[in-house]
Amino acid sequence: MTVTWVDVPPGAEQRAHSHEDAEQVYVVVRGHGRMQVAGDVQEVGEGDLIFIPPATQHSIRNDGSETLVYVSAASPPVSLAELYGAELSPVGDGYDDD
Numbered sequence: 514m515t516v517t518w519v520d521v522p523p524g525a526e527q528r529a530h531s532h533e534d535a536e537q538v539y540v541v542v543r544g545h546g547r548m549q550v551a552g553d554v555q556e557v558g559e560g561d562l563i564f565i566p567p568a569t570q571h572s573i574r575n576d577g578s579e580t581l582v583y584v585s586a587a588s589p590p591v592s593l594a595e596l597y598g599a600e601l602s603p604v605g606d607g608y609d610d611d
Contacts, residue, residue, distance in 0.1 A: 514588040514590055515535075515585075515588075516586045517584070519582070519583050520580050520581075521573065521581040522575065522580055523575055524576075526574035527572055529549065529571065530572070531568050531570050531571065533567060535567055536565065539562070540561070541558055541559055541561045541562075541583045542584060543581070544582055545559070547573070548572070549570075550570075
């Protein structure tokens with residue numbers, strides 16, 4: 514299992530992607546945004562849990578004014594390079610790539 518803590522600055526998004534063999538859950542800890550799973554787009558916020566089946570396109574965007582924070586768990590494990598290599602993309606001001 515891979516578990517990550519992710520801070521998404523305002524205006525940034527994790528681009529659409531999938532993990533062929535891993536199922537995944539996102540648990541929103543703070544903030545709100547817009548999550549797309551298999552073409553279905555929903556507003557997400559603190560306390561929401563989103564299940565993503567294997568081989569399912571998904572993305573998340575912080576369209577709020579505060580940092581969106583979520584925990585992601587994937588099983589079987591997914592490498593961090595696969596998870597976040599080039600998927601977190603700036604869309605607005607204030608995004609720091611470091």
